[in-house]
Amino acid sequence: MPIDEKLLTQWIGRQETQRDLLTSVPLRALAAVLDHEDDAYGGGAQVPPLWHWLYFLPLARQTNVGADGHPQRGGFLPPVSLPRRMWAGGRLSFSGSLPVGSEVERTTTITDVTHKAGRSGELVFVKLLHELAVAGEVRVREEQDIVYRDAPGPNDPPAAPQPAPTGAHWIKEIVPDPVLLFRYSALTFNGHRIHYDRPYATEEEGYPGLVVHGPLIATLLMNLLREQLPQAQITAFSFRAMRPAFDQRALRLCARAEGNRVHLWAVDEQGFLCMDARAELA
Structure with a gap:
């Protein structure tokens, strides 16, 4: 179906507001998935950076879920007809804490919708702005990049990979397994089948294995930083997905301190x- 740019740009400026209660159970569950102690998430504790992704989950009814496990197109987000959808990256700023037990209001605005066509086919970029407020005060501001694209053809060359940086001060290696990916999918109510359904991931979408969630990789990088600099006050974080990572294959988490900034990457x-x-650190 041709991309109707005029129709899609009508979604720019749309806004919705949701509320959620920051309970401790999702935090304890993610701590268990990541092999952390869970005794730090009682009343009065703070939601760790990026762990707010455990809340405001996309609760689509079963009849409104597509064949890929994602909610069907339309609704708040523009009805982009391209078959592949991914969370490509984002930029966050932290100006205050999110206390466990507090009610948070999240206001989401579609700030841009852009259509492009190139050698890899058609692309549609949707930018969202999430603002999370406690008692009327915005504590977390998050810009999110969503990319829709064509499914690659059998003769399409793969994107050229980019060599990883060198000179890491801290390195941690993990091997994501199917249980880790399934549990993270369950915690974030992410039904996308590429993360837990191997026949679908390999036969339908052509991946060599189960795909590791981008937000999970970002969370693991953030956790590496917090393990190495436990007293640091993190004021901003940005990330960009460059290449898929797959289950049962080693994934190196790397970080290098650069003054009041830290460069992090996954290899x-x-x-x-x-x-x-x-x-960025205070």
Whole structure:
């Protein structure tokens, strides 16, 4: 179906507001998935940076879920007809804490919708702005990049991989397994089948394995920073997905301190860059 740019741009400026209660159970569950202690998430604790992704989940009814496991197109987001959808990156600023037990109001605005066509086919970029407020005060501001694209053809060359940076001060290696990916999908109510349905991921979408969630990689990078600099006050974080990572394959999490900034990146077993990120410290 041809892309109707005029129709899609009508979604720019649309806004919705949601409320959620920051309960401790999702935090304890993610701590268990990541092999952390869970005794730090009782009343009065703070939601760790990026762990707010455990709330405001996309609760689409089963009859409104597409064949890929995503909610069907339309509704708040523009009805882009391209078959592939991914969370490509984002930029966050933290101006205050999100206390466990508090009610948070999230206001989401569609700030831009852009259509492009190139050698890799058609692309539609949708930019969202999330503002999370406690008692009327915005504590977290998040810009999110969503990309819709064509499914690659059998003769389409793969995108050229990018070598990873060198000179890391801290390195941690993990091997994501199917149970980790399934549990993270369940925690974030992410039904996208590429993360837990191997026949679908390999036969329908052509991946060599289950795809590791981009937000999970970003969370692991943030956790590496917090483990190495536990007293640091993180004021901003940005990340960009560069290349998919797959289950049962080593994934290296790397970080390098650069003054009051930290460069973070994730590297696959072939030495190619999967995610590039930056953090700013107070």
